[in-house]
Amino acid sequence: MRLANLTPHAVRVVTPGGDVVIPPSGAVARVEQRCDYFTEIDVNGVPVTVVSCSYSDVKADNLPLADGYIVSSIVASAIEGGAKVPPELQTRPVFVPDTGPESAVRDESGRIVGVRRFRIVKNASMRQYALMQRVK
Numbered sequence: 001m002r003l004a005n006l007t008p009h010a011v012r013v014v015t016p017g018g019d020v021v022i023p024p025s026g027a028v029a030r031v032e033q034r035c036d037y038f039t040e041i042d043v044n045g046v047p048v049t050v051v052s053c054s055y056s057d058v059k060a061d062n063l064p065l066a067d068g069y070i071v072s073s074i075v076a077s078a079i080e081g082g083a084k085v086p087p088e089l090q091t092r093p094v095f096v097p098d099t100g101p102e103s104a105v106r107d108e109s110g111r112i113v114g115v116r117r118f119r120i121v122k123n124a125s126m127r128q129y130a131l132m133q134r135v136k
Contacts, residue, residue, distance in 0.1 A: 003095070004066035011070055011097050012114035014105045019114065022070060029060040029071045029089070031078040057084035068093040076121045085123070094121040 005011055005022045006029040013020045035051040042048075055078035063069070069089060071079070076096040079085055095118035098104075105114035 001067045003068050003070055004064045005070045006060060006063070006075070007070060007072050012105075013097075013118070014114045014116055025064050025066075027060055027062050027064060029058055029069070029075045031058055031075055031083065032056040033074070055081065055083055058086065058089065060086050060089070063088045066092065068095060070095050070097065070118070071121065072096065073099070076119075080122050090123065094123055095119065096121055 003022055004025040004027070006025060006027055008024055008028055010024060011022045013022070033053050033055055035053040038050045038052045040047050040049050055074065058071075058075055058078055063086060066088075069092060071089075071094055073096050076094070079089065079094060097115040098117045098119040099112055099115060103116040104112045105116065107113045
């Protein structure tokens with residue numbers, strides 16, 4: 001599967017069959033975050049502000065032709081929250097690197113240097129992709 005990485009960073013996937021690095025495609029999918037004051041809480045005697053945030057529609061120009069796309073977790077959240085997305089992200093599978101504890105590969109300092117798997121983003125193409133996989 002040809003994947004276009006719509007993040008500004010290379011994505012390294014570590015598998016028993018070997019590692020694969022997907023470089024940035026040059027096109028970056030972005031969202032703007034809007035936060036509004038919600039409340040203030042007391043944490044050990046220190047006032048801490050709490051905000052409620054939402055994301056704008058997904059913006060991505062000059063998307064390369066690909067079988068699927070890799071996006072950041074913030075872009076994935078916006079897509080799953082119903083943001084408007086470019087047509088390519090509606091009709092092809094969209095993935096996000098799974099940085100959860102079962103998937104993240106860390107260096108000796110604890111920094112994430114790779115993942116073992118992707119998470120599929122729940123969008124319009126997810127059902128289509130699942131049906132394609134059953135046909136194989």
